[in-house]
Amino acid sequence: MKIRLFTPGPVEIPPRVLRALAQVPPHHRTEDFRTRLKRVTEKLKNVHGTAGEVFLLSASGTGAMEAAVVNLVRPGEKSLVIGGGKFGERWARILEAYGLPHEMLAVEWGASVVPREVDALLERDPAITTVFATHSETSTGALHDIRAIASAARENKRRIVVDGVTSIGVHPLPQDEWGIDAVVCGSQKGLMTPPGIATLSLAPWAADAIEGERSPRFYFDLRRARKSAPLGETAFTPPVSLILALEEGLDLIAEEGLAAVHQRHEQVALAMRTGATDLGFRLFPAHPSNAVTALQAPDGIEAPMIVKRLRDVHGMVVAGGQDQLKGKILRVGHMGDYDLADVYAMVGALAECVQALSPSGARS
Secondary structure, three states: OOOEEOOOOOOOOOHHHHHHHOOOOOOOOOHHHHHHHHHHHHHHHHHHOOOOEEEEEEOOHHHHHHHHHHHHOOOOOEEEEEOOOHHHHHHHHHHHHOOOOEEEEOOOEOEOOOHHHHHHHHHHOOOEEEEEEEOEEOOOOEEOOHHHHHHHHHHOOOEEEEEOOOOOOOOOOOHHHHOOOEEEEEOOOOOOOOOOEEEEEEOHHHHHHHOOOOOOOOOOOHHHHHHHHHHOOOOOOOOHHHHHHHHHHHHHHHHHOHHHHHHHHHHHHHHHHHHHHHOOOEEOOOOEOOOEEEEEOOOOOOHHHHHHHHHHHHOEEOEEOOHHHOOOOEEEEOOOOOOHHHHHHHHHHHHHHHHHHOOOOOOO
């Protein structure tokens, strides 16, 4: 059986990216690789929407999140974390690990934060220096209005750091235009590359934000990365083969055009939502992301049963719910190299699952 990934990451890898992975990798201290790394870094600036620096780290997206915390927050500084899901709340877990004070703006899972609540909280508490937010919340399929949240942060003269792991290459996120100080991402989502690379971009005006006293940092010390970047090198051994693959993924995005990539994801997500709701599924988030569709199963069917049947009968791998949503929802990922034909195949498989698993044995 052909196995196809419809998970919220890792995603299906395009053939061109797979071929790039199969290259004999150059040594990372050669001129050939230095040239390619510089080229990849410049291409990353386009998808991050910044004229500033982009740091490439050997890590998952969570590594970039931790790098943002330890490089941008001084000991004793207070931060605001916007919740609403597992990954929004992960910012708080990282801050806690470093003993950094913070306040959590609680958001019901599946809901999107109201920007004016962020603005009111920042006005009320001048001790807050940094806002940590998530654009596309992978655990709930919800999208937050980062443009408005960034505007509130700027108006209150606070720094804002955004998790763009499942929105880079999926949703517009023009960092400099929207006034976002730092954005983090991971290779295994919209960038269509296997896991192992994390990116962190600093807007031009935030260049000095990593200097001075900070939490303990060594591997994720962006000052080291800054020193190595002009040489076409990384501070530590990079994942050479993954960087070659990432270069190909970025080329695919450039050839299609970033605006067209965003439009395709919007079309695919709309088709997925329409097809699923016509079958009796219910959308879980109030404001859905175009990266992943989070669904509640039709009445009388448990979500894990759908997940299992999609995998066992159709060879389609989707994800269930996480933490408090475990067993309650299923999440269909469609970021990266997906088109309408992929969605039609998924909707057809969902239709078969509903018919086979409904209490009556047929769709009512």
